[in-house]
Amino acid sequence: MIFIRKKIIEKIKKEAKYIFPNECCGFLSGLKNKNIYMIDDYHSCKxxxxxxxxxxxxxxxxxxxxQKKLRTISKNILGIYHSHPNGNINLSKKDIYFFNDINLLWFIIALSKKKYSNxxxxxxxxxxxxxxxxxEYHIKNEKFFKR
Ligand SMILES: [Zn+2]
Structure with missing residues (x-):
């Protein structure tokens, strides 16, 4: 089960549009408890x-x-996100090649005509x-954890 803050979904979609025609990328972090992922932050990368x-x-x-920074606040990297400016929602051959970690989630943001993202x-x-x-992922409106 995957929970993610609504704000993060909005921000990474926005970033994908902003970086277009290039691919944006970054990490998603939070806490994982057995099969429950609680994603409460994102970290945009160059x-x-x-x-x-x-x-x-x-x-x-x-x-x-x-990773070091997150460890100090007892959080972990739970996923990677990146965009597909060509609109393809599938993993590319290269994505599959680098997709090795079974504990890591991959979020693909597919853009079509720069406007609609999925x-x-x-x-x-x-x-x-x-x-x-x-x-499937479930959107949460509030923060999971208080700092
Ligand atoms: Zn890709």
């Missing part, structure tokens, strides 16, 4: 790919720094083969 209109790459140093969430089924599940 797409460091040399072909940012066709793929995304996140600076690994940024990821390590973010989000689909993927999870890797197991470590053996490239099988993915699409997941």
């Amino acid at each position: 797409n460091i790919s040399r072909k940012p209109a066709q793929e995304f790459r996140i600076d690994p140093i940024y990821q390590i720094k973010l 989000i689909l969430v993927y999870m890797k089924k197991n470590n053996v083969n490239d099988e993915f599940l699409t997941c």
